[in-house]
Amino acid sequence: xxxxxxxxxxxxxxxxxxxxxxxxxxxxxxxxxxxxxxxxxxxxxxxxxxxxxxxxxxxxxxxxxxxxxxxxxxxxxxxxxxxxxxxxxxxxxxxxxxxxxxxxxxxxxxxxxxxxxxxxxxxxxxxxxxxxxxxxxxxxx
Numbered sequence: 001x002x003x004x005x006x007x008x009x010x011x012x013x014x015x016x017x018x019x020x021x022x023x024x025x026x027x028x029x030x031x032x033x034x035x036x037x038x039x040x041x042x043x044x045x046x047x048x049x050x051x052x053x054x055x056x057x058x059x060x061x062x063x064x065x066x067x068x069x070x071x072x073x074x075x076x077x078x079x080x081x082x083x084x085x086x087x088x089x090x091x092x093x094x095x096x097x098x099x100x101x102x103x104x105x106x107x108x109x110x111x112x113x114x115x116x117x118x119x120x121x122x123x124x125x126x127x128x129x130x131x132x133x134x135x136x137x138x139x140x141x
Contacts (some may be wrong), residue, residue: 007060010051014141017045021134035123036111038130039075043108045137046078053082074105079133088133090126094118 020041027034047059056062076090090104096116102109107126110117117123 005059005063007058008047009058010048010056013044013048013051017041017048017134017137017141020044021138024134031123031127032111032114035127035130036108038127038134039073039108039111042130042133042137043073043075043078045134045141046075046082048141049082049137050078072105073108075107075130075133076104083136088129088136090129091122093122093126 020037024034024038024041027037051057051059051062054062054065054067056065056067079088079090080086090107092101092103093107093110094101094117096118099115102115104126109115110123
């Protein structure tokens, strides 16, 4: 049972999106912490919209319906699912000292652990894109 996913409802995802995005907009301090809050906000908003579009009220219903299930935190794929025109493009962020790159599905780890990036402008660009997604979500949530 420890590996079972939480059965989060549409309402809980929607409320979490709004609460975290509000907190992102009100907070100051560490850029990485703010970006982490933004990332989770967008993730919750996207999951809400996927449930809403599928006509399912909870994550458990969505998975049981066979319509699919989202794996982890892959906001890039979730964006594609709810916005097929792909208006919001997230790209990998290169790490400092030839440490490879971080896929958008792992931005939460990048910002949670404070990993240094090769070019801080890549993080800024990702943040601007996530803000655009959040602002769009506000119009449909």
